[in-house]
Amino acid sequence: MKAIKKALRRTVLLAGILTTASAGAQQRNAQLNRLFDRYYQERSALFPLEATSAGDHRYDDQLANEGAAPQLAATSAFYQRYLNALKKFDRQQLTEADRISYDILQHILHTGQEAITLHLEYMPMNQFVSTPLELAQLGAGGGAQPFGTVRDYRNWAMRMRAFSPWADTAIANFNRGIKAGVVLPKALVLKMIPQLEALAVTDSARNIFYKPLSHIPAAFSAAEKQQIGALYHEVISTGMIPAYGKLAAYLKNTYLPAAQDQAGLHALPGGDSIYQYYIRVFTTTPGLTGESVYRKGQEEVARITGEMETVKNELGFKGTLQEFFHHLRTNPKLMPFTTPEEVLAAYRRIYEKITPVLGKYFTHLPQTKFEIRRMPAYLEGAMGGPYYVKGNAAENRPGIFYVPVPDARKINVTFHGMEATFIHEGVPGHHFQISFQQENQHIPAFRKQPAFSAYFEGWALYTESLGQLLNCYTDPYQRMGRLNNEMLRATRLVADAGIHTGKMTREEAIAYMIAHQSITEAIATAEIERYMAMPGQALSYKTGEIKIRELRDKYAAQLGSRFNLQHFHDALLAYGDMPLDVLETYMDGWAGQQ
Structure with a gap:
């Protein structure tokens, strides 16, 4: 908190200096913040699912048809309008906080425009991230979509009704992709089909979209309950189920035969440009290429291999x-577990031993509550390990650490390393960073939600290195689990770049993952298919973690005895996530004032 307050005091002081020097500068800062607010308001209307996720419920009844030509044109015009508006401000006349937000907005607008020119809408969904899956998560209840009032229930019905046009547009864009030769790999399509079929079941007891009907508040009148039930049965049976079924049938009968046999973007027309775009988006590091990422990954793999050898020898293992x-x-x-509840209990024990020492390394804790839950069954087969879903303190919605337990007897404590994974996905990794950002009253609304994975995934991976400070890694097997997790992120650099530049096939990448860490073939396959589906995203972790470690080491050497790890963490989290080049400029300024 001290560092956060100090950062805010510096902002106030600088604003005061500028006010004294020029009343015009103060006015320009106010004008810029009004621009930030207008941008947020317009963006929320343009992307209603994003608004709901952020806790803005004005558009809970809407679903953007984001791949449709009118929506793409409106989005492009929106980005260009705000790029033009930013040019009217002299960046050097802004406060530190406003310069950060200026740079972030400019980055978002440029990358958004570039995405449209690359026709990324030709591949509108995959088995990891898609509107169909997001709607399933929202419809299950307990998430960002509220189900507390009659209006809430009607809003969700209206949103569901808009899914059929979305599905038709997705099919049209898939067809355009086929014509252009820009298609998904067959291996991914094969995983998407059963997901969609599971969401198209007609049995109301098994279809997840009927679930809100089993949790209608008791305060609703009998007539309201009857009306909502009838509305949901009509919308789901005539809209949602046919739309999901139509998507599944299209993928099986039309798209799958046209899908590509190779794994990477390099095989597609313009694929190299698309991959370079994703590298820029997910690393926010100027100058990186697929080749440089590949080499860095090999260096990290070699380093971590040496540390693994040390743990192996410590345990007295004599083999290779x-x-x-x-x-x-x-x-x-x-693999000591027999039931899902035993797995969840093990994670709760990790949380209990970390909690008492958090105050040594962070000056305050998030207001957002935190829970550990089992992952929904329809996702367990596609997800390789636990993951975090952000909460919202204002709505009393907890951040959730979801754990997949398809078979408790096969859950291995060394992969994903349970302690390291909990630190990364839960506390103090994603839960702290995302919650602090959402709760921060000193950044514009458009920055309340994480947008830069090199920062937030880099932060989460960096926190794994704090495990010994947090009462973890006392067992060499858990230390091995931590190294196994870090090795996963290092091999991701090699595999992601290898697949999408053509250096590796899908099978070679899977074999590479297995050769360098304790990982099953099934998990390695899920990992590789994730990189195939989400090019460049896997580069975020190591790129961001390496930058944060570099900054920590640089400031420790620069400040000597004045370096304080708690204050360093507070400063890193003080202004929310941002591109890594923006982060380094800001943190250099912080270090200069210690």
Whole structure:
């Protein structure tokens, strides 16, 4: 908190200096913040699902048809209008806080425009991230879509009704992609089909979209309950189920035969440009290329391999590292669970031992509550490990650490390393960073939601290195789990770049993952298919973590005894997520004032 207050005091002081020097400068800062607010208001209307996720419920009844030509044109015009508006401000006349927000908005607008020119709408969904899956999560209840009032229920019905046009547009764009030769790999399409079929079941007891009807508030009148029930049965049976079924049938009968056999973007027309775009988006680091990322990954793999050898020797294992991996994967003692509840209880015990020491490294805790839950069954087959879904303190909605447990007997404590994974996905990783950002009253509304994965994934991976300070990694197997997690992120650099530049096939990338860490073939396959579906996203973790470690080491050397780890963490989190080049400029200023 001290560092956050100090950062805010510097902002206030600088604003005061500018006011004294020029009343015009103060006016320009106010004008810029009005621009930020207008941008947020317009963006919320343009992207209603994003607004709902952010806790803005004015558009809960809407679903943007984001791949349709009118929506794309409106989005492009929106980006250009705000780029033109930003040019009217002299960046050097702004306060530190406003310069950060100016740079962030400019970055968002440029990358948004570029995405439209690359026709990314030709591949509108995959098995990891898509509007169909997001709607399923919202419709299950307990998430960002509220179900507390009659209006809430009607809003969701209206949003569901808008899905059929979205599905038709997705099919039209898939067809355009086929014509242009820009298609998904067959391996991904094969995973998408059963997901969609599961969401198209006609049995109301099994279809997730009927779930809100089982939780209608008791305060609703009998007539209201009857009307809502009839409305939902009509919308789901005549709209949602046919639309999901239509998508599944299209993928199976039309798209799958046209899908590509290769794994990477390099095989597509313009694929190299698309991959370079994703590198810029997900690393926010100027000058990186697929080749440089690939080489850096190999360097990190070699370093972590040496640390793994050290742990192997400490445990007295006499075989090779690959034999040690096999031992870790197959040792029954490392798979001690028999029920899903035992797995969840193990994660709760990790949370309990971390909590008492958090105050040593952070000056305050998030207001947003935190929970550990089992992952919904329809997602367990596609997800490789636990993940975090952000909450919202204002709505009393907790951040959730979701744990997939398709078979408790196969959950291995070393992969994903349970302690390291909890620190990364939960506390103090994603839960702290995202909650602080949402709760921060000193940044514009458009920046309340995380947007730069190199920052927030880099932060989460960096926090794994704090485990020993947080009462973790006392067991060498958990230290190995932490190294296994870090190795996963390092091999991601190699595999992601390898796949999308043509250096690796899908099968070669899977084999590479297995050779360098304790990982099953099934998990390695899920990981590689994730990189195929979300090019460049896997580069975020290591790129961001390496930058944060570089900054910490640089300031520790620069400040000597004046360096305070708690204050460093507070400063990193003080202004929310941002591109890494913007972060370094800001943090250099922070270090200069310590």
